[in-house]
Amino acid sequence: MESGRLFFDPSACHANMLFLGNGDAAFRGARSMMSIEETSKRRPFFSSHDDLFDEAYYDEQLPEKKRRLTPDQVHMLEKSFETENKLEPERKTQLAKKLGLQPRQVAVWFQNRRARWKTKQLERDYDVLKSSYDALLSNYETLVKENEKLKSEVVSLTEKVEDKKEENKEGKSGKKGDELGSEMGNNVSDILFRNKIEDRLSSGSGGSAVVDDQDGPQLVDSGDSYFPSDEYTGCMGAVDGGVQSEEEDGSDDSRSYFSDVLVAADDHHQHEEPMGWWVWS
DNA sequence: TTGTGTTTTATTGCCTCC
DNA sequence: GGAGGCAATAAAACACAA
Numbered sequence: 001m002e003s004g005r006l007f008f009d010p011s012a013c014h015a016n017m018l019f020l021g022n023g024d025a026a027f028r029g030a031r032s033m034m035s036i037e038e039t040s041k042r043r044p045f046f047s048s049h050d051d052l053f054d055e056a057y058y059d060e061q062l063p064e065k066k067r068r069l070t071p072d073q074v075h076m077l078e079k080s081f082e083t084e085n086k087l088e089p090e091r092k093t094q095l096a097k098k099l100g101l102q103p104r105q106v107a108v109w110f111q112n113r114r115a116r117w118k119t120k121q122l123e124r125d126y127d128v129l130k131s132s133y134d135a136l137l138s139n140y141e142t143l144v145k146e147n148e149k150l151k152s153e154v155v156s157l158t159e160k161v162e163d164k165k166e167e168n169k170e171g172k173s174g175k176k177g178d179e180l181g182s183e184m185g186n187n188v189s190d191i192l193f194r195n196k197i198e199d200r201l202s203s204g205s206g207g208s209a210v211v212d213d214q215d216g217p218q219l220v221d222s223g224d225s226y227f228p229s230d231e232y233t234g235c236m237g238a239v240d241g242g243v244q245s246e247e248e249d250g251s252d253d254s255r256s257y258f259s260d261v262l263v264a265a266d267d268h269h270q271h272e273e274p275m276g277w278w279v280w281s
Numbered sequence: 282t283t284g285t286g287t288t289t290t291a292t293t294g295c296c297t298c299c
Numbered sequence: 300g301g302a303g304g305c306a307a308t309a310a311a312a313c314a315c316a317a
Contacts, residue, residue, distance in 0.1 A: 066290050066311050086304090108291060111304075116289095118305095 069109070073099045077106070081113050 069077070080095055087095075087110045096103040 068289065068312065089302095105290085107303085109289095112290070115305075 069099075069101070069105075073101065077109050077113070081110065085110070085114055085117065 076099060077095070080091070084091075087107060092103045092106050092110075095101075096106045099106070
C-alpha cells in the first residue's frame with residue numbers, strides 16, 4: 001500500500017510529546033513531513049515503562065521502528081477499553097500522558113482493539129447461530145421420525161379396519177359392517193387424538209408445526225409463533241451460557257453483532273415477537 | 282537458523298457527522 | 300471542511316516447528 005512508512009520516534013516523544021501534537025488531524029497533516037530513512041537497528045520492545053524515557057538508549061539507536069507497548073501499558077489500555085470502548089479526546093490525552101504515549105498511539109490502539117473485539121464478536125455470533133441451527137435440526141429430525149411412526153400406525157390401523165369390514169361383509173360378525181368400521185375409525189381417531197395431546201404435553205408446545213416430511217420445517221400458520229417460546233428459550237439459554245465467555249465485553253455495545261440484521265429480518269417477515277434471544281445482555 | 286503463521290502497531294482512503 | 304471512525308492493508312514483532 002504505502003511506499004514510505006512512518007515510525008514513532010520515542011525520543012521526540014520524550015522531548016516534547018512529539019511535534020505531532022494531540023489530534024489525529026495534526027498527525028495526518030504532519031505525517032508527510034516525516035521521513036523514513038530507516039536504520040536496520042532494532043530493539044525488541046520496552047521491557048519496562050522507564051525504558052521509554054531512556055535517553056541514552058535513544059541517542060544511540062535512532063530512529064526507531066515500530067515497537068510493542070509494554071505489558072503495563074497494554075494492561076491499562078485494556079482496563080480503559082473495558083469501561084468504554086470509544087475514546088473522547090480528553091480521555092485520550094489523559095491516557096497518553098499517563099502511559100507516556102502519543103495520543104495518536106492511544107487512538108490507534110483503541111481502533112485496533114475495537115476491530116479485534118468485533119472479530120471475536122463475529123466468531124461468537126457464528127457459534128451461537130450454529131448451535132441454534134444444530135438444535136433446531138435435531139428437533140426437526142425428531143419430529144420427522146415421530147411423524148413417520150404415527151403415519152405407519154395409521155396405516156396399520158386402517159388395514160385392520162378394512163380387514164374387519166371384510167370379515168363383517170362375510171357375515172362372520174354380529175355387528176354390522178358400518179357400525180364396526182365406524183367404531184374402529186373412532187378408535188383410530190382416539191389414538192391419534194391422544195397422541196396429539198401427549199405430544200403437546202410432553203413438548204410443551206402449542207402443537208407440532210411440522211406436518212409433512214418436506215425439506216425442512218414448515219410453518220403451519222395457526223397464529224402461533226413458529227418456535228414455541230419456552231422451548232426455544234431453553235435451547236438458547238444453554239447455547240448462550242456455553243458460548244459467551246472468553247473475551248470481555250469491553251463495551252457498552254456488547255450485543256450480538258448480528259442482532260440488528262436478525263431483528264431486521266424479523267421485521268421483514270412480519271414476525272410479531274422480538275427475537276430477544278439473539279441479544280445477550 | 283530459517284521458514285511460516287499469527288499478532289500487533291501503524292497508515293491510507295473513504296465515509297459520516299456536526 | 301474538519302474530526303473521528305472503520306475497513307483494508309502493510310510491515311514489524313513474535314512464536315514455533317522443522
